[in-house]
Amino acid sequence: MPLTGFFSLLFFHLWLMWNLLTPTSCQSLQRPCRLASQIAFCNNCQLSSVPRDLPGNVAELQLNNNSIRMLQRTHLSGYPALRILRCAGNLLHTIESDAFLSTSHIESLSLADNNLSEGYLQTAQALRTLTQLRTLDLSGNGLTEEKASFVLENLTSLEYLSLSRNVMLRLDKDIFRDLHQLRELNLERNMLFEIDDAFDHLQKLQRLNVAFNSLPCLVNFQLTQLLELNASHNAIEWFTSQQDMEEMFHLETLDLSDNKLYFFPFLPTHSHIRNLLLSNNRVNFYEHLTDTGTTNWNTTVDFFNLKDNASNVTVKLWDESLYGGISSMDLLDLTGNQVNYLPPGFLGKMQSLSRLKLGTNCLESLDLNSEEFPSSLYELDMSNNRLTTLQANQNTLHKLSNLTHLYLSLNDLQVLPPRLFSALPNITTVDLSYNRVRVCSFEENSTTPEFSDCAVWNNIMSLRQLYLAGCSLEHLPSAAFERTPITHLDLSNNPEILIRQDALGGLGKTLQYLNLGNTGLRDFDFTPFRHLKSLNISSNNIAQLPGSLVRLDLRLLDLRNNRLTTIPSQQANMIAERVQTLFLGGNPFNCCLLDWYRAFEAEDVINVKDWAEVTCHYFTPDAYRVELMHGQVCGSSFRDPSGIYIVFLLLVIGTSIIILKYKKGILFGKIKYCSHTHIRTQA
Numbered sequence: 001m002p003l004t005g006f007f008s009l010l011f012f013h014l015w016l017m018w019n020l021l022t023p024t025s026c027q028s029l030q031r032p033c034r035l036a037s038q039i040a041f042c043n044n045c046q047l048s049s050v051p052r053d054l055p056g057n058v059a060e061l062q063l064n065n066n067s068i069r070m071l072q073r074t075h076l077s078g079y080p081a082l083r084i085l086r087c088a089g090n091l092l093h094t095i096e097s098d099a100f101l102s103t104s105h106i107e108s109l110s111l112a113d114n115n116l117s118e119g120y121l122q123t124a125q126a127l128r129t130l131t132q133l134r135t136l137d138l139s140g141n142g143l144t145e146e147k148a149s150f151v152l153e154n155l156t157s158l159e160y161l162s163l164s165r166n167v168m169l170r171l172d173k174d175i176f177r178d179l180h181q182l183r184e185l186n187l188e189r190n191m192l193f194e195i196d197d198a199f200d201h202l203q204k205l206q207r208l209n210v211a212f213n214s215l216p217c218l219v220n221f222q223l224t225q226l227l228e229l230n231a232s233h234n235a236i237e238w239f240t241s242q243q244d245m246e247e248m249f250h251l252e253t254l255d256l257s258d259n260k261l262y263f264f265p266f267l268p269t270h271s272h273i274r275n276l277l278l279s280n281n282r283v284n285f286y287e288h289l290t291d292t293g294t295t296n297w298n299t300t301v302d303f304f305n306l307k308d309n310a311s312n313v314t315v316k317l318w319d320e321s322l323y324g325g326i327s328s329m330d331l332l333d334l335t336g337n338q339v340n341y342l343p344p345g346f347l348g349k350m351q352s353l354s355r356l357k358l359g360t361n362c363l364e365s366l367d368l369n370s371e372e373f374p375s376s377l378y379e380l381d382m383s384n385n386r387l388t389t390l391q392a393n394q395n396t397l398h399k400l401s402n403l404t405h406l407y408l409s410l411n412d413l414q415v416l417p418p419r420l421f422s423a424l425p426n427i428t429t430v431d432l433s434y435n436r437v438r439v440c441s442f443e444e445n446s447t448t449p450e451f452s453d454c455a456v457w458n459n460i461m462s463l464r465q466l467y468l469a470g471c472s473l474e475h476l477p478s479a480a481f482e483r484t485p486i487t488h489l490d491l492s493n494n495p496e497i498l499i500r501q502d503a504l505g506g507l508g509k510t511l512q513y514l515n516l517g518n519t520g521l522r523d524f525d526f527t528p529f530r531h532l533k534s535l536n537i538s539s540n541n542i543a544q545l546p547g548s549l550v551r552l553d554l555r556l557l558d559l560r561n562n563r564l565t566t567i568p569s570q571q572a573n574m575i576a577e578r579v580q581t582l583f584l585g586g587n588p589f590n591c592c593l594l595d596w597y598r599a600f601e602a603e604d605v606i607n608v609k610d611w612a613e614v615t616c617h618y619f620t621p622d623a624y625r626v627e628l629m630h631g632q633v634c635g636s637s638f639r640d641p642s643g644i645y646i647v648f649l650l651l652v653i654g655t656s657i658i659i660l661k662y663k664k665g666i667l668f669g670k671i672k673y674c675s676h677t678h679i680r681t682q683a
Contacts, residue, residue, distance in 0.1 A: 038081075042066070050075035060084040064110075071095045071126075077102040088112040088137070094119025095126040108135040112162070116151075117142035124151045133157055139186075140165040149175040162186040164209075171198035180204070188212045188230070199223060210234070211255070221268070224248065230255040232277070239265040241324065246270065249325075256281070257333070267324025274328055279335040279357070285343050326350050333357040335381070340364065348372035355379040359407065368392035368400070379405040383431065387411035389451075390420070397423035409433040409467065418444070418452040422460045433469040433490070441477035458482040469493045469515070476503040485510040492517040492536065501525055516540070517558065526552055538562070538583065550574045560610070561586035565593065572596035576603035585613030589626060592618070597626055 033042040033051055038059040042051060047066040054061070058079050068090040076082065082103040092114035100106060109130065116123050116138065127133070136158055143151070143166040152161075158179050168190040175198055176182065184207040185199075192213040199205060206227045215234040221241035223229075227250055231239075236259040241249075249271040256265060261281040267273060329350040340362040347353070353374045363385040369392060373380070380403060390413060403424050413435040417423075421430055438454035457466065457480055465488040466481075473494040480503055481489075489507070491497065492515045499519060504511070508528035516524075518539040526532065526548040535552070538560040545564070549557075550571045557579045564587040567575070575582070576599045594616065600606055608614070615623035 052078060054079065057081050060086075062086045063090065065089040067091055069093060071099040073098040073101055076100065079103055080105075082106055084108040086110040088114070090114055092116060095123040097122050097125035098129075099126045100129050104129055105132055106130050107132050109133060110135075110137040111141065112137045112139040114141055117144070117147055120147045120151055124153065127151065128154050130155075131157060135160040137162045138166070139163065142167055144168060145170060145172075145175060152176065152179065154178050156180055158182055160184045164188045164190070166190050168192055170194045171196065173197040173200065176202060183207070185209070224250060226251050228253040232257040232259070234259050236261060238263060241266055241268045243269055243324070248272070253277075264323060267326065269324050271325035272328050273324075273326065274330040274352075276326075276329060276331065277333045278337065279333050281337050283334060283337040284339055285341060285346075287343050323349065327352065329353050331355045331357075334361065336360045338362055342371060344370075345372065347374065350374055352376055354402075357381040358385070359383040361385050363387060366390045369396045373400060375399050376402060378402045378426075381405075381407040382411070383407045384410040387413055389413075390416045392417055392420060392423075394423055398425070401425050403427060404462075405429045407431045408435065409469075411435055413437055415451040415453050416455065418449060418454060418456050420455065421463070422456055424462075426462050427460065428462055429465040430463065431467040433467045433471065436472050438471075438473065439468070439476055439480050442479065458484050460484045464488065466490070473497045476500065478502040479505050482506040487511060488513040490515040491519060494518070495520050499524070504529075524548075538586075545571055547571075552578075554579050556581040558583040559587065560584065560613075563588065565590045567596035569595045569599065572599040576600050576606045579606050582606055582608045583610050584608060585610040585615075587614070589614070589616040591616035591624060591626075591629060594626065594629060597629070 032045040032047065033040045033054060035041075035055070035058075038055075038057055040051075040054050040058050040061045043062050043064040043066075045066060047063065047068060049068060050061075050063065050071070052075075056078055059081050061079065061082060061084070064086055065088070068087065069092060071087070071092065071094075073096065076085075076099065080102055083105060085103070085106055085108070088110045089112070092111065093116065095111075095116070109127075120143065127136070133155060134157060136155070138148070138151070139162050143163065145168040148163055148166065148168060152158075152175065156178050159181050161179065161182060161184070164186050165188075168187070169192060171187075171192065171194070173196060176185075179202060181204060182202050183204055185202075185205060186209045188209050188211040190213055192210065192215055195210070195215065195218075199208065200222070202223075203225060205223065205225065208223070208226060208228070209230045211230045212233045215231065215236055217236055217238050218231060219238070219240045221239065222245065224245075224247050229251065230253075232255045236256060238261065239256060243266065245268060247270070249268040251268070251271055251273050253275040254265070254267075254273060255275075255277040257277045257279040259281050261278065261283050264283055264285065265276070265278070267276075323346070326349055330352055332350065332353060332355070335357045336359070338361065339358060347356075351374050354376050356373075356377060356379070359381045360383070363382065364387065366382060366387055366389070368390070377400060387408070388411075390408070397420065401424075404426050406421075406424070406427060406429065409431045410433070413432070414437065416437065418440055421427055432455065436453070440452070440454040440456045444452070444454055444456075457463075459482070461483070463484050463486060466486050467488075467490040469490045470493040473491070474496045476491070476497060476499050478500065483506065486507055487510055489504075489511060491499070495518055497519050499516070499521070501524075505528075509531065511529050512531055513534040514529065514532060515536040517536045521537055521540040522542060523546055524537075526535070526546060530552070532552050532554060534556040535549070535554055536556075536558040538558045540562055542559070542562040543564065545559075545567060551574070557575065560583045564584075566589060572595065582600070600608055611627045612625065614626045616626050616629065617623055
């Protein structure tokens with residue numbers, strides 16, 4: 001074939017491949033948009049202007065992530081039916097004042113992640129022509145509060161507004177003065193440090209997001225119509241509301257997590273609050289300070305400079321009315337604070353409480369008898385505290401009939417009522433990990449001491465999930481979980497435990513998730529557990545996989561950090577056909593015995609999550625990544641790695657000789673050809 005013909009054919013195939021691989025949204029230079037039901041999808045098409053050849057009845061135009069720098073009147077004049085325009089992630093710096101005159105019926109406009117702070121004056125004029133605009137997104141445009149205030153003038157129809165990720169510092173009462181219909185406002189991720197009556201006249205505002213700013217406090221809260229307030233991730237040290245207001249507050253969710261609160265929020269007296277999120281603050285209760293017997297303690301606290309750098313608020317520190325209307329509370333999250341006790345009657349005021357999260361605090365004791373836990377409680381999290389004792393009697397436990405989830409991990413519990421959990425009629429999940437509490441034997445089950453260093457786990461018909469990781473267990477008695485239909489069991493990180501076959505008797509029909517990681521396991525018969533879906537036996541001393549294991553219909557299998565040097569082909573094939581997720585790293589695999597690797601690599605079902613950590617050895621300490629090995633590079637006769645190096649060296653030498661001879665032949669051929677040509681030329 002002539003050289004020119006070859007290049008023509010090559011060019012044709014490259015052009016054809018380009019058209020096949022180019023996304024459909026940008027396939028044609030004449031019409032780069034995809035159309036569907038009066039919606040034009042023109043995202044990610046490297047457009048520098050609005051397409052002009054779309055159907056005139058387009059109701060929604062998506063132009064996100066292009067390179068459009070300006071919107072002019074002529075750009076949208078052909079689309080009078082337009083109702084939704086999305087132009088986020090472009091290079092917009094200006095929207096000309098008459099850009100929307102032909103599309104004045106736009107109801108939703110997204111202009112996020114542009115640079116409209118540059119041409120905000122013209123942009124403001126353009127927005128004022130959209131008299132039916134309901135939704136406006138101006139996130140990430142570098143707007144200051146002054147520019148934002150000008151842009152928002154006369155937008156009286158707005159119901160949703162996002163000004164997130166701008167550079168506003170302070171909000172005054174005029175910035176939103178014209179937004180009488182506003183229902184939702186997003187101001188997160190600015191640099192706000194002061195809000196001066198900015199929301200007081202927004203009578204229809206229901207959802208307000210001021211998260212990820214620098215607000216030092218929220219005082220004199222009186223937005224009675226608000227349903228949800230997210231003020232998380234600020235620097236708020238106190239939250240106060242008008243305690244004497246008779247009007248009902250409709251606030252349902254208040255998120256003050258990740259702030260610097262020292263006190264429980266001073267909530268409105270008349271409120272419907274259901275979700276109070278206070279995690280990762282410094283909240284504590286201070287009523288115990290008045291029990292010192294001295295007369296020097298004040299019973300009031302003064303907050304100065306809360307507003308206008310002049311006024312102050314004085315409240316009774318120990319007055320329980322400070323908690324406000326909390327009777328309708330459903331979720332109280334105090335995770336990650338400094339709570340070391342709960343004031344008397346505090347929980348009793350929350351008769352609708354269903355979830356109480358007190359994890360990662362400073363609680364040293366838990367008395368279920370005196371805390372007046374509401375009967376509606378179904379989740380109690382006391383994990384990661386300093387609990388050494390837990391007290392409860394049968395009458396108290398019976399009242400907690402709705403409690404289903406109890407988390408007590410990472411404490412210092414060593415004694416507790418032995419039949420604590422069997423006395424909770426609907427308990428489904430218990431996490432007692434990282435406490436020093438044994439599992440009671442059959443003989444201990446028959447005794448009923450007030451306190452014991454073991455817990456009874458049989459005959460609990462409601463229990464489904466049990467976590468006993470890191471409990472320093474040394475012995476698991478036989479029939480420890482008899483007549484308890486556990487589906488999830490975690491016994492990991494008990495390296496001294498002795499797990500006999502009969503210890504898990506009775507769980508064969510129910511157990512689905514079993515974690516025996518770091519339990520000193522060498523061998524185990526998994527035959528009875530035919531319903532297992534997830535098995536973790538990592539960090540043990542397993543040198544050969546039990547035959548009963550590979551016959552399980554597992555979805556997840558964790559074999560990390562054992563002593564496996566290979567996996568027999570038959571076992572590997574069975575695992576590859578059934579297991580969906582597999583972990584293998586940290587085993588001393590033999591590089592000469594990698595048939596299992598090819599079985600896993602060829603099977604589409606299995607997903608080895610840690611291929612990068614799976615290594616093998618050639619009888620030396622050096623480790624090689626298995627996924628970089630191309631099949632078995634050594635035979636079974638190799639016992640010393642020097643044989644491999646000799647073969648490799650011979651291959652290198654042989655290849656070098658062939659290359660040298662080949663180059664020499666080419667070189668001589670060229671010399672002869674050139675000489676012959678020269679002679680012919682002379683002739």
